[in-house]
Amino acid sequence: MRKDDFTPAHRSSSAVSLLRSPSSPGGGRTFQFFVRGDYTFVLDADPGDTIESVHLKIYRITRIPLTEQRLIYRGKQLQLEQTLSECEIEKNATLFLVGRLRSTRQPSSYQLVHDIVSMIDDILIGGDGTPQHLYWHHPSKTLKSLLLDYLRMTPKETDKTSEHFEIFNEASVAANLVKLYISSHETDKKIGDEAIEQFICFSKNTLSKGTHKYFIPIILDFCWLLKRVVGIEDKLYCLCRSSLASMVVNFKFTEDNMIRFLDIFPFLVELALDLSKALVLSMESSFCFKVSLPELVTDFSKFATATMDAVSQFKSLEALQVRPIVQPDVDFSIEIGTLGGMFEVLLSKFDDCFERIESRLPFGRISDADNALSGCSQYLTLLKDLNAISKHHSESEELFWKTMKRRKDALCHLVVAHAKRSEDHNWILEHKEVTNFESRKHLAMLMLPEVKDEFEELHEMLIDRGNLLSESFEYIAHAEAKTLRSGLFMEFKNEEATGPGVLREWFLLVCRAIFDPRNALYVSCPNDPRRFSPNPASNVDPLHLEYFKFSGRIVALLLMHKIQIGMVLDRIFVLLLAGGRVELDDIRDVDPRVHTSCRQILSMDPEAVDQDILGLTFEYEFEELGCRKAVELCPDGKNVPVDSRNRGQYVDSLIQHRFVLPIVKQVDEFRQGFTEIMSCVELKKFFRCLDPEDWDSILYGGGDGICVDDWKAHTKYNGFIETDEQISWFWQVVEGMTEEEKRSLLSFWTSIKFLPVEGFRGLGSHLYIYKTSEPEDHLPTSHTCFYRLCFPVYSSGSVMRVRLGFVTQDHVAFSFGTW
Template sequence: MKRKLEDFYDDDFFTELDFIRMRKYNPNLNSAPATASSYNFPDQITGHHNCNNSAPTASTASTSGSSQHSPPSLDPDRIHFFVRMISQGKTLVLNGKPEDKVKLIHEKIQTVTGIPVIEQRLIYQGKQLQWEHSLAECMIRNDAGLHLVGRMRSTEHPQVWQLIDHLVSAIFRLCKGETGVCLEEVEAMLVAFLGMTTKKDVQVNHLASHLNIFQSLCAPTALVMLYMSPVKCNKELAEKLIRTFMLSCKTGLQKPVYSQCAPVALEFCKLLGRSAARDDPLYSLCRSSLGSMVEDIRIGRSSRNHNHDDFSNRMCVIAVEDIFPFVTELANKLTEGSRINLSLNEVRDFAAFLRPIKGAIKDLPDFEGRVPVPLMYILPCYDDEIKLLYLMLFELLEKMRKCLERIKGEMAMEEKEDDEWDQYLAILKEMRGIAKLYQGAEDMFWSNMKLVDVSLQYLIIVYAKRGEDYKWIIGHKHLLDFESRRNLVMLMLPEIKGEDEELHEMLIDRSQLLSESFNYISKAKPENLRGGLFMEFNNEEATGPGVLREWFFLVCQEIFNPQNALFVACPNDRRRFFPNPASKVDPLHLRYFKFAGRVIALALMHKVQVGIMFDRTFFLQLAGMNISLEDIKDADPYFYSSCKQILDMDPIIVDQDALGLTFVHEVEELGSMKVVELFANGKNIVVNSRNRKEYVELLIQHRFVTSVANQVAKFAKGFADIVGDEKIQKLVFKTLEFEDHDGMLHGSENMISVEDWKVHTEYNGYKETDPQIYWFWKIVEEMTTEQRKVLLFFWTSLKHLPLDGFGGLSSKLYIYKSNDPIDLLPSSHTCFYRICFPSYPSMALMRQRLNIITQDHVGCSFGTW
């Protein structure tokens, strides 16, 4: 509820607004003061003038921590003034005569506080008062506000003290409705302060001091009071100043230093939270700013018992208790009603505040990976927060499960009210992060996700965004389907530039396809390749995406051609390949493996199916995973069978040395046999029933890992060049199931469906009822599988369809009616998936023309000039 201007002169408002802040600096305040005068704020803070009452005499001066006040003096010649004790967070109420020297005031302060005179420095309007000057000479008038600081701080940042003092004074004059205050000058003072505070070369300790001065002089309180003003121009000015403060800190300070501003942002949040509505845009801005300040810092126990004389500690320490209320506030809003009530910014705030809290819990001395739920009520600290966070998880899980069930229902009815669905993945990520803190909670989280896995898959396919972190779900990829896993991988790969942007150009001679492609790709900078490719064959007219798709297919066929000695085909499945241990016959073989890694990553990035599949042993190594006996079955069936026999043999027979084996492996190298020890002195260690499992594991390791380690490493490096780094490269393969990679790289293994082809084909110049169209599809139905593949390649530059068939292509296919003479063959524009042919007069003539282009050597070439 908004407050009126008169509220600022109401004592209860100050009690509500500042009591928590006052207790922070004055532990003697055990209950809220009855009136604003109990705070003993200077006139520019309270906005009150005690014109009718003089202050207590100096000998009976009061402090903000005292419950006793001396009777006011009736002497009209005395000056009533306040002395703010910065180090203790208290305010003294003093009075004196105009002719009194400043030194006398120091002595009175020593009488009340015990602070030696020599250790005192009095600051008024940014200047230090000299002992020999009188109060009149220092221009100290009734209700003036002085600041007492320690000897070592007396001359520190006097400009900042003066600037903020003037700023606060001007703001309170505006609040009291005084005329003559220039709004532009008020704004200029804050801008000047920010210029000194957020400049790039500002030292961290100076930043902390500046912000401490800003808080000590109650500038946040003054700005919030001005924001609550019913006077429109005052309110607008306050909003502009607070926004300027937050924006300047964010844009002017580097991330580690930026966190120093958190206590000020926290105070703005508390003040606005108490005086304005929680949906107030300015409160939301301050809360978001605070979240961005604390999300990457370590927080701990409350700093309320720290030594307040430590200037820097006061400014940079944020406690769990300080930011946990914001987590609760956002979680409560999240669980209200039947739908998600948080905006995208609020979801980001929720994540930002959770991050340091989770870190603080993990930093507990007794934390061993998970909080034991039965014992969390006796933890040494954060017990309230840990319990509340656990209960919060249950509420959020119940709410999200219902929301995901509703998604499933709305998908079935095709009534998708998806305005809020794009937030679900981010919320689920934070929930899983909370669940990881507690024993058994993560299993509970994933059990609930299993119940709504269809909705989870839909969210990933439709709402997952490039640049977001989805590693949290990859460990449970079995909950996803191929399409959702593929989408996650595509988000990890670089985004292809548009045709109007600069592309990496290649002009390739078909007769030198592999060597020239190697030169263009291996010598290019990775960032140039990520941007996109422009492909052209020497002496051929065709250019564009269709030619690029053809190049991908042809060059991959060459790379994985066993005759080139880079890869070996699996005996049981000639479509599958793994690195050739003997590839070093070519001195450039490692450079070619790096080239191959780049090409495969680019093919995935461009969504081209190249008809190649990896052996499982190769795939697992690229994912950084171990290889087991069952994984080698396709790569070397004979080797697999031999290992299996060793493990299954009767132990008694093995121990009788019937096998005659030691820990060595015989390998063929350049036509001769070579014996390799599996470990030091392995040739003298006999294989028996106790160590045979180790022997088999070492054999597998040497045969499929050690012998090709350099080749795999270079391939992975080439792949990483395109996707960004090695971590992403491994993540790509970890995200996919083995069969997923087959589908993305090789394409569908199903026969090409003519019916599916028809459904995804449109016509230009022809109608579906024309005899030429009827004849065309009749002829295609009669074709062999290979002829259909060649026709598809002629039409699209693709021999292999995506797993989801023609529907998985980037666009429909088109049949165009051409005006060419009927003695010409059909032509194609593969970039646009377009085939063109004239109005052939008979089915026989059309069949003859199509039979020509479905010969492999014709359909797989665009022809020459």
């Protein structure tokens, strides 16, 4: 619609005492008269001029369309074809200008839009960025302030909001602003640029999300106009497109507005083309693109989300045999086909990028060197969107995961190097076959709260070593979970040592006490004494359920603090925490005898089983605290014989009644304690993202023993140098130690007895050996917080061996009293 066709708001006949004095014409019969409306101004005319020519002069000043003007003199409306003399207009007479009354609920919106358009016209006419007549209509206003006024007056009522922005669109304000932006006058161009940028940014950041759907047609106008006249590389166009993406991502495509999807889809295709080029360039160290890759990926992701929502909605309507109301014959088959082609192109580019990444990974393992690649940090976000797009094509989805599996090393590198806590990684965790332990562990740890370093918020504990378990229970079980998530400060009574090293020691000691079978909370597996499951008879302690909740908190906290304890949870325990079902092979470690017996029952000849040579019924007996007990596996189970047809049911019922049901309450309490520390993450989701075997590595750490060469490679020296004989003697002594002595020395040095699965690299810091000035009869000392081992200049290797022998005794290594 042309601006001239725009219908302004109703103008009242009330006078405004503001006078504009034009330059007086000279000579002739020209005379002056007043026109009074929203404001008063003076017109020059000849008596023979027609009323229509007067209306034209009024339009040039007020921009009120001729069709909307009415001139009243002495109570009568003047007719267009009449002359001033015929109407008996006298010099200095006053004519009243009255706008045609319009049926609208929002006259203020019409008036302000009219003023905005008029100001733009005046700026363009002035040619130097100086608006003409609106300086006396809005003496303190600029174009930017008028546009902001329009946004601020957006009604709260839904129907009025729609009409409010329709008024803006009908007046072609966007087209007029773009006309200003492309002006050949730099001042005009700058005014247009700043006005559009402020208008778009203010609408995106200030308008409520519920209002965005009414504003989308306006921002669409800006996008299409700018794309047509300045192209997609223009920074103002990119800003408008990005703002449109931010709005449509929250827009729901329902059946009455489905057609709007066709307005959004071209932007997704446009961004996909840019991304396909940027992906290739992102692997170069000199990566440079007209729009930053993070911005491209962010906008693409938002448009993709909106597009997938529209396609899903369309498919659901199609399944219900419902067509969009706006255009019943709309068919998105072309767009869906375009999505498939776009997906294949981007996936192909990703495949090339992955190949480049893998070529830089030594032996296919993760390397920190690749973290410097410019575009890698954005890859996961884009892959998530491609996965969502692939779901609309069965062949595409299969191709996507086939590619991810083939490029597993590169994908896992991206996860470990770039996956962030704030992002959604469910799409990866649903396909654990494309992950490895390191990537799964990283994603699991991202679900845990971050350990804070604010000293004033730490939960302080002062614990007596002689009452370690009971006092730790009081401090942890009765504390607010929020306080525990803030961090822990640990100190043992009558000891000066504080800091992270003491906290690590406390974790090891309290876990040793929790899982000690003598405390009846957990039992170790017969074939693996380091593996623990809840004790079915734990109710001998009336507080046992509270202690299971306490142990859940402790395990979550030690995971937060990245501490290995040298103990692991049994497979059944982990499966129950994940909400999984326990099968026969899952009981192998907790009860090898029952596992073997059940395997034999299932593999026996059916005829032999039916001859009742087993003599089994749906009842089993067990011993608990010295007493024999019997449990029926089904109603009247003691009278139901096991045969070839029900033996599978028997084995399953036996597993559930013997290994699951007796510990359900204990597992529930552990889960509750763990969940309280997790805060906002669903526990089952956390446990499902890991394989049961992953827990062995996370809780126990590296299981192949301590590698002395790895230890050396991650140790630095202060006062000593690597070639000093004391350093040579030190490593010779360490190499001759037993595995337990090495762990004790490491514990004395760092308060870490069990290394992460990555070895010393997983500690995140080097270890240090410091030279002291003490005489050689002094024992080594340590500062565990800083991973420092300190000893004097010993005179021989034998002296070194004796001194280190003292500190590797278990009772010394766990109560050294250093900081």
